[in-house]
Amino acid sequence: MEKSLDKKDKRDVKSMFLFVTVVSVVTALVTAFVGIVASLVFSNDGKIHMYVVFGFLSITLLIMLGQMTVHLHYARWMYPLYFISSMFMGAIPYLLVASFFSLFILIILYVFNIVPDKNMLVFLRAGFLWISLPPICWGVLAGRLLLIKRLKIPKEVSKRSKILHISDLHLGLLVGKGRLSRIKALVNSERPDIMVISGDFIDVSPKHLEMYEDDIKKLTGLVKTYAVTGNHEYYNGLEDAVSWMRNMGITVLRNETVIDDGTGLIICGVDDPQIHGSGYEDMLKTLMGRDDVDILLSHQPLLFGQLATDRSFLMLSGHTHHGQLWPMSIFTKLLYKDGDRGLVKKGASFMYVSAGAGTWGPPLRVGSFSEMALLEIG
Template sequence: MTFLFIALVGLAGIGLTQWYLWRRLVRDVSAPGGPYRRVGTVLAVVLPLLSLGALVGGRALPLAAERWLAWPGYLWLAVMLYLTLAVLVGEAVRPVLMRVRRPATTEIPAPPDASRRLFVARTVAIGAGGAAAAVVGNGMYGVLRGPRLKHLTVPLAKLPRRAHGYRITVVSDIHLGPILGRSHTQRIVDTINSTQPDLIAIVGDLVDGTVADLGPAAEPLARLRARDGSYFVTGNHEYFSGAAPWVDFVRSLGVRPLENARVELPWFDLAGVNDIAGTAEGQGPDYRKALGDRDRSRTAVLLSHQPVTIHDAVRNGVDLQLSGHTHGGQLWPGNYLAALANPTVAGLERYGDTQLYVTRGAGAWGPPVRVGAPSDITVLTLASLQV
C-alpha cells in the first residue's frame, strides 16, 4: 500500500511538471492549431509515457525491447528536470525582460504581430531549452566516456608498517543494463588494471537485470588483475535482479564474493556483508558471521554497499568501511536528497574510530547522465601510523 501511494504521488508530480512545461514551452509560444503546437502537445504526452515505460520495462520486457524505451525515456527524465529548473529561473527573469525596451529597429526585427509577451515567452523557452540540452549533453558525455580515477590516502592506526602504501582500487554502482553494457565494463576493467592495485573491491550494484540478459556484458570482469585478488559484495540492485545467480556468475569470472564472510590477508582482515535489501529474502548483512570471531588487534576493512551500515561497522570495531550506493546524488540537486538518507554522500569521513569512504560509483542508474557528481574509480592508498 505504501509503495502504491508513493508511486501515485510520483506519477502526479511528473504529470503536473509535464503540464507546466507544456504550458510554458508549447502553449505560451505558439499559435493555436499551428504545427509547433500540435507536435509539442504530442511530445508532451509521448515522452513521459516513454519514461514510465523505461521505469517499469525492466520487470516486464526482454532486454532488447527495454533498450528502445530506456534511451528516450530515461533521457527525458533528466531533460525534464533541468528544463523545469531553467524555466523556473526564467520566471524570475521574465518580469525584467518585460520591462526592457526594444530598439525601434533591429537587424532581424520581430514579426510585426508578435507581442512583447510572446517575444519574452519565446526568449525564455529558447534559453531554457538550450541550457537543459547543454547540461544533459555534458552529463551524458561524462557517463559514456567512463569514470575517471580518484586517488586518496587513508591512514590506519593498526596497519603494520610493512603494509604502508598498500593500494585498494574501489569501484561501485557499475549498473550494467539496457544502456550501459559490455563496452562500459571493458572501460572500467582497463582503468582499474592501469592502477596496478594490490586488491580490487567491487562494492555492489553491478547490474540491473538477469544473468541471462547481462552475463555477456559482465564477462570482461574476468580480466581484472590484482596481486591479492578481486572481491565483490551485493548491492540492493542485485536483489532486484536475482542475487544468488549473480554471486555464482561473478565467482565464475574469478571475482570472489564475500557473503557475510571474511578473508585474512597478510596485513589486515577484509570482510564483506550482504546488502540490506537481502534481509527480506533472509540474506541480509550478518556482522557476527563476518566479523564476530576475528582478532581485533588487526586492521579490519569492510565492504558494505550502503553507507547507512556505518554504525554497525563502528560497533564491530571496523577500521575502514568502503561503500557506494549514493552516486554522489548523480543529478544535482539530488545530492541534497541523498544526504537525507545517507550519513555520507561521497568522500571520506570519520565515525568514532571507524573511517567511511563512499565512492560516487562508475555508472548511472536511470538516465545515463551525471550533473555535479562525476563518476569515479578510487585508488585508496593505505598509510600505516606505526613507527
C-alpha cells in the same frame, strides 16, 4: 517453506506494482506541468494548447515503456528505445527547473498586468532553453567520463596494500564492454592487490549478461575480487545474481568475514539493507563485533559513525552516486548523515563513499563524475 516464499513473491510483486504506479503518476504530473508552461511560453497566442501538453505526457509513456520493457524482455535491439527513454528521464529535472523559472516570470507579468511583447517572449523562450539544455548536454559528456581517484589511508595493517574500489557499475544495456575495458586497463597498469565491489554491479537480470561474461572472467583473473550485494542485485533476483557473480570469479561476501591470503587484510562484507530490512543494524553490529576488521564492505554508507567510536577500520560504500544529477546531491547529503561521497574520517577509522563507476537510468552526470578509487592502505 514454499508457502512463505510464495507470500514473499506476492509482496514483492505488489511492492513493484505500487512503485511503478507512483513513479508513473509523479512523472505524468511533472511532464504535464512542463507541457503547460512550455505551451504558454512558446505559443504565439500565450494560451495552453492541449496537443503540447499531451505531447509532453507521451514522454511519460515512452519513459515507462522503455524502462519496464527492457527488464521484461531484454534484447540488444532494444538499446535505442532504452537510451531515448533514459535520456528523457534525465532531462525531466532540468525541464522542471526551466518551467518553474518561466512560470515565475509569467506570474510577475500577470500580477503587474504586463502583456509580454516580442522581446519579452524571446527572453522567456531563451531562458527556458538556456536553463534546460546546457545541463543535459553537459550531462551527456560528463556521463562518459570515468575518473581515477587516488588516496592514501593511514591505517595500520600487517602489509601495505593497494586496493581498487569500484561501486555501482550497473552493468547492462547502457554500461558495458567499454567501461569494463577501462577497469581492466587500470588493473593492468596499477596492479592492485585486490579489487572490491561495493554493490550494484549489475543493472538487469544476470541471464541477460552473457555477452559480458568473458570480459569479467578476464578481469577477475587478473586480480582477486571481493564484492557485496546492492539493492539492484536484490531487484534482479538475489540468489541468481550472487550465483552468477561467483561464477564470474568474484568472492561475494554475504554477512561474513574473510582473511585475504595475499594481503592478510581482514575483510567483512554485509548484504544491502534492503535484504535485511529492520534487522540490518543488528546484523552489521554483530559482524563488526570483532575489533580486528580492516575493511568493511557495505553498499550503503550507513552506521559508520556508530561503528567508528573505538576502533580502526576502513568502510567502503557506494549507492549514493553523489546524486548523479544535480540537485539530487542535496538529498543524498541529507539522507546519509555520516557522508554521501568521498573520504570521511572519524577517530582512527575512515569511510570512502564512491560516486559509482557507472550510471543508473539516464547515462548523464551533472554535478558528479563516475569514478574508480585506488586506495593505498598502510
